[in-house]
Amino acid sequence: MDATAFATEIESHRRYLMRVAQLQLRDGDLAQDVVQDTLVAALTGGSGFDGRSSLKTWLTGILKHKIVDAIRRKQRAPVPLSALDDEGSLDDYDALFKPNGAWEAPPADWGDPEASLAQREFFDVMEFCLEKLPPQTGRVFVMREVMELETDEICKELAITANNLWVILYRARMALRACLEQRWFAEGGHRPRTA
DSSP states (O other): OOOHHHHHHTTTHHHHHHHHHHHHOOOOOOHHHHHHHHHHHHHHHHHGGSSSOOHHHHHHHHHHHHHHHHHHHHHOOOOOGGGGGGGGGGGGGGBBOOSSBBSSSSSOOOOOOOHHTHHHHHHHHHHHHHHHHHHHHHHHHHHIISSSSOOHHHHHHHHHOHHHHEEEEHHHHHHHHHHHHHHSEEEESOOOOOO
């Protein structure tokens, strides 16, 4: 692929990269800077893209490192996320379990997860489900599971306790599970339903 076509293809992912950066950084200007740094790094390091993953995945990897660097560089005091307490209750999920802790209704058979992960549609549905999470819950989930930040880094950045972090992650995982079962693994096939 020539340089112009490669640059055009990279640019086509800007909107997605901005959504991820904005979700994590909560600062439009900083998000734009981080995405711009990501695109510049991709253009100057284009030889590093060997095609073993999709271009979107490769760009997300670069963005992840840029966001982590930006979070670590922040000098301002952390902003408390008191709204996290309003995003749901653990009681909402009690109906999923028997008194002994076993599933009331076991999760649907997800088939071959590795094969599902390889399908682009799955990632589209996963992205849809992440966007449906309450904003702060989604932010915490992405920080932990996508950005792979450590517990203490997340707690410091968001001014929350480790216990609060684990409750938020639990809520996120339960909500993602429900969304994925409904929109991807539901009986009748692996077709995204985003309406």
